[in-house]
Amino acid sequence: MINTDRMTTTFLDLLRIDSPSGREKLVADHLCALLSGRGYDIHVDNAGSFFGGDTGNVIVRVPATGPGEAVAFCAHMDCVEPCQGVEPVVADGIVRSAGSTVLGGDDKAGISTILEALFHLEEDKVPHPELFLIFTVCEESGMIGAKHLDLSRIKAKEVVVMDSSGDVGTIIVRAPSKAGLSITFHGRSAHAGIEPEKGVSAIQMAAKAVSRMKLLRIDEETVANLGRIEGGGQTNIVPDSVTLTGEARSQSDAKLMAQIEHMRLCCVEACRELGGNFDFSHEISYPAMDVPAHSMLLHRALHACNDLGLTAAVKGTGGGSDANIFSGKGLSCINLGIGMSRVHTTDEFIRIEDMVKAVQLTAALMQR
Numbered sequence: 001m002i003n004t005d006r007m008t009t010t011f012l013d014l015l016r017i018d019s020p021s022g023r024e025k026l027v028a029d030h031l032c033a034l035l036s037g038r039g040y041d042i043h044v045d046n047a048g049s050f051f052g053g054d055t056g057n058v059i060v061r062v063p064a065t066g067p068g069e070a071v072a073f074c075a076h077m078d079c080v081e082p083c084q085g086v087e088p089v090v091a092d093g094i095v096r097s098a099g100s101t102v103l104g105g106d107d108k109a110g111i112s113t114i115l116e117a118l119f120h121l122e123e124d125k126v127p128h129p130e131l132f133l134i135f136t137v138c139e140e141s142g143m144i145g146a147k148h149l150d151l152s153r154i155k156a157k158e159v160v161v162m163d164s165s166g167d168v169g170t171i172i173v174r175a176p177s178k179a180g181l182s183i184t185f186h187g188r189s190a191h192a193g194i195e196p197e198k199g200v201s202a203i204q205m206a207a208k209a210v211s212r213m214k215l216l217r218i219d220e221e222t223v224a225n226l227g228r229i230e231g232g233g234q235t236n237i238v239p240d241s242v243t244l245t246g247e248a249r250s251q252s253d254a255k256l257m258a259q260i261e262h263m264r265l266c267c268v269e270a271c272r273e274l275g276g277n278f279d280f281s282h283e284i285s286y287p288a289m290d291v292p293a294h295s296m297l298l299h300r301a302l303h304a305c306n307d308l309g310l311t312a313a314v315k316g317t318g319g320g321s322d323a324n325i326f327s328g329k330g331l332s333c334i335n336l337g338i339g340m341s342r343v344h345t346t347d348e349f350i351r352i353e354d355m356v357k358a359v360q361l362t363a364a365l366m367q368r
Contacts, residue, residue, distance in 0.1 A: 135257020
């Protein structure tokens, strides 16, 4: 049976370990120690070396005790700031932080759920196929760990990611592709009081370009945002450089590229009108995820929800996760809601009863 006290203790222990992106080693060491001696093959890859992190992804192979094809389960070890010095508080069956930090249930609740489901199956001697547990680094800063995961060690074609907010029974099957954008306008400096007509204001160019851009909600599949502007200097100098940083997301690759081109052409028109020039670059941060309706993994998740009396809700999301990366690498993947609420805020919380439901669902999927 599911040991709620053990699950809660595992969760609280993880929450108290600092693990901002790039500094997950203490969590990785804790997980390796917790799982050692159980007959698992535990490996830490070198993903951290690609971005200066202090550890890599933790990959755990659990030998099969029954028939069926291998399946993998994934959660990430890092948390968004402020996540250091977390003091978890349990009251009325709800886990929160003391208030000055995030809780870190995103995604230590996912890790705890996976572990308790596995322990439950093994203690109750429930047969399961070969399992792979993947605990990634740097998900919050661009899914860098998943991007550099040593897939040669993962002998599974299906991955269940435990990293979505929403009620248990939520199944995320669509998530957008994201492009990071950087635009630098180059003008010409001049004394703003004596000879401003000799200058070309980079800030004015940026303003004209932005005023032409369609931003925020573009359509039901596409969004775009400019989140930062940097440049300029003294008020008596016409600014010769300013940089805008932003992003665009879409479920459709064609719509994503069309939005990027629209934003570039707005810059062309602004510079043509004012006489400066610009540099425009974009980088695809992660691909879109779109799980087909005939996915066997999706259908097993729906059947498991039905068997457990959970209300299944197949949805899309505007955010990205490790599921995008696995999907882009050709693996069948879904992302499950585990009951997290108000993630990425100091008001984050999760109900223990929802974690138990998530353990039940995870254990059902582990049995195939």
